[in-house]
Amino acid sequence: MKRRxxxxxxxxxxxxxxxxxxxxxxxxxxxxxxxGAERIDLALSFGVPDMKxxxxxxxxxxxxxxxxxxxxxxxxxxxxYAFVKNTFQKQELxxxxxxxxxxxxxxxxxxxxxxxxxxxxxxxxxxxxxxEQFKKELIIDFQR
Numbered sequence: 001m002k003r004r005x006x007x008x009x010x011x012x013x014x015x016x017x018x019x020x021x022x023x024x025x026x027x028x029x030x031x032x033x034x035x036g037a038e039r040i041d042l043a044l045s046f047g048v049p050d051m052k053x054x055x056x057x058x059x060x061x062x063x064x065x066x067x068x069x070x071x072x073x074x075x076x077x078x079x080x081y082a083f084v085k086n087t088f089q090k091q092e093l094x095x096x097x098x099x100x101x102x103x104x105x106x107x108x109x110x111x112x113x114x115x116x117x118x119x120x121x122x123x124x125x126x127x128x129x130x131x132e133q134f135k136k137e138l139i140i141d142f143q144r
Contacts, residue, residue: 006057010040014110015061018127023104025111026054028121032102038110051116052083055123058112059087065128067091070098073120080118098122 006012018024025031029046033039042049067088073081074095085093096104104124105111114121 005061008040008042011042011058011112012061014038014040014112015058018062018109020127020129022109023107023124023126025105025108026051026058026123026125027105027111027113028116028118029114031105031111031113031122033111033113034106034108037105037108039113040110041113043113043115046115047117048115051080051114051118051121051123054112054114054116055087058125062125063128064088064091064125066094066126068094068096068101068104068124068126070101070120070122071095072098073122076119077121080116080121084123 002012006015014024027033028051029043042054067084069081069084073084098120101122101124105122108124
């Protein structure tokens with residue numbers, strides 16, 4: 001048995017299989033998951049687990065170099081938007097329309113569905129190399 005980290009078997013395997021430049025999506029309960037996409041459904045009930053819980057577990061296992069969110073998140077979910085901005089301070093962070101995010105989701109390696117109810121709580125993330133120097137430069141701050 002694992003000592004720590006992600007214990008959900010499909011998620012653990014999917015994260016371990018990421019290569020440099022591969023992208024995946026952490027989405028809220030209402031995101032239109034593309035047909036044929038590998039779907040890792042963590043949603044237990046509305047709000048459980050939320051985006052923050054899922055993201056924290058994922059980021060303990062994965063190095064991220066780029067994040068894409070819907071620009072609509074800024075006006076419709078200010079708490080979630082602030083959390084994302086504060087968490088990803090050194091990563092490239094792009095804001096695009098929700099419509100474009102849905103299109104980009106067609107090409108992700110897998111989709112992780114949370115129970116999050118906050119509007120536009122969808123993060124398309126691109127995996128970075130696991131090189132130690134790269135890890136040090138990509139600091140994640142959950143305290144802010």
